[in-house]
Amino acid sequence: MDRILIDRDRIRGRVEEIGREITAVYGDCLDGLVIVPVLAGSIIFLADLIRTLPFKMKISVMTVSRYRGATTTGGATQFVHDLTLDIKGRHVLIVDDILDSGTTLRMVTAQLRERGPASLRTCVLLRKTARAPKDLTADFVGFDIEDSFVVGYGLDYDGHYRNWPDIAVLRPELYQ
Ligand code: 5GP
Ligand code: MG
Numbered sequence: 001m002d003r004i005l006i007d008r009d010r011i012r013g014r015v016e017e018i019g020r021e022i023t024a025v026y027g028d029c030l031d032g033l034v035i036v037p038v039l040a041g042s043i044i045f046l047a048d049l050i051r052t053l054p055f056k057m058k059i060s061v062m063t064v065s066r067y068r069g070a071t072t073t074g075g076a077t078q079f080v081h082d083l084t085l086d087i088k089g090r091h092v093l094i095v096d097d098i099l100d101s102g103t104t105l106r107m108v109t110a111q112l113r114e115r116g117p118a119s120l121r122t123c124v125l126l127r128k129t130a131r132a133p134k135d136l137t138a139d140f141v142g143f144d145i146e147d148s149f150v151v152g153y154g155l156d157y158d159g160h161y162r163n164w165p166d167i168a169v170l171r172p173e174l175y176q
Contacts, residue, residue, distance in 0.1 A: 001151075001168040001169070001170065001171065002148075002168070002169040002170060002171045002172070003168065003169055004166045004167070004168050004169075005145060005146075005148070005150055005166075005167050005168060005169050006143055006145075006153075006166065006167040007166045007167075008153075008165040008166050011048075011142075011153060011166070011167065012048070014142050014143060015045070015048045015049055015052060015142070016052050018049065018052075018123065018140050018142055019049060019052025019053055020052070021140055022049075022053060022093070022123065022140060023052075023053060023054065023055065025121070026053075026055060026091060026093070027054070027055050029055070029056075029091050030056075031056075031090070031091070032055065032056030032057050032058065032091075033053075033055070033056070033057045033058075033090075033091050033092070033093055034057070034058050034059075034060055034085060034087055034090045034091065034092045034093070034117075035050065035057055035058070035059050035060075035092075035093050035095055036059075036060055036061070036062055036083060036087075036092055036093065036094045036095065036108075036112065037059065037061055037062070037094075037095045037096075038062055038063070038064055038094065038095065038096040038097070038104065038108060039061055039062065039063040039064075039081070040063070040154070040156070040162070041096065041097030041098065041154050041155050041156065041162075042095050042096050042097045042125070042154060043154050043162070044153050044154035044162065045095065045097060045125045045142075045153065045154055046059075046095055049095065049123075058085065060083045060084060060085035060087070061081070061083070062079070062081060062082060062083050062108065063079070063080040063081035064077055064078065064079055064080060064104055064107070064108060065077070065078060065080045077103050077104050077107050079111070083112075086115075087112060087115050087116075087117045088115055088116040088117065089116065089117070089118050090117050090118055091117065091118050091119045092112060092117040092118075092119065092120050092121070093120075093121050093122070093123055094108055094109065094112065094120070094121070094122045094123065095122075095123045095124075096108075096122070096123075096124050096125075096138075097124065097125050097126065097154055097155055098124060098125065098126040098127070098128070098150075098155065099124045099126070099127040099128065099132050099136075099137075099138055099141070100128050100131055100132070101131055101132075101133070102132055102133045102136040105122055105124070105136065105138065106136055109122060121139040121140070122138040122139050122140070123138060123139065123140035123141075124138040124140070124141055124142065125142040125143070125153070125154075126141075126142060126143050126144075126145050126150065126155075126167070127141045127142075127143070127144050127145070128144075128145055128146070128147050129144045129145070129146075130146070130147040131147055148169045148170075149169065149170050149172075150167050150168065150169055150170065151164065151167075151168055151170050152164030152165065152166050152167045152168045153165065153166065153167050155167065157170055
């Protein structure tokens, strides 16, 4: 690790705040919310976030994969595992780990919108402000961060470090 960017206490505090922001939007939805986490990077965030939500909800997972080198650049995004739940007429919230170039969120949003949800919003733990496209934003954002490659709290480097409790910047010489 190079350094800790966001420690576990800050993460916990912000996740609780996002939970309140989400509750303000969906708390009165009588038929509940369908949360669609984009695996695997969002798992830790998802687990913490949903326990702050005091209303009816279901989870339906989706897996996308970016075939890239180990880090952020290049590679096509494709579905590996699609939802099993019918989201037509449902309120849907996509949860992802990080909004970087926006390719993943754009693709997932477009796919789900075609299925006719009653509403569709997005929530990301992290957003790289320098890289995220101006025309694509998330409805709920945990933290805006610098353009460094980060790991921990669900985020991986080549499959590793998801279990680290803090969000850290990886030493560039490890992946360049
Ligand atoms: P995008 O499609 O927005 O360019 O990239 C989003 C996906 O790339 C994220 O869901 C995540 O899987 C991966 N990604 C982008 N930046 C980082 C990063 O700094 N660290 C890690 N571990 N994954 C990243
Ligand atoms: Mg991802």
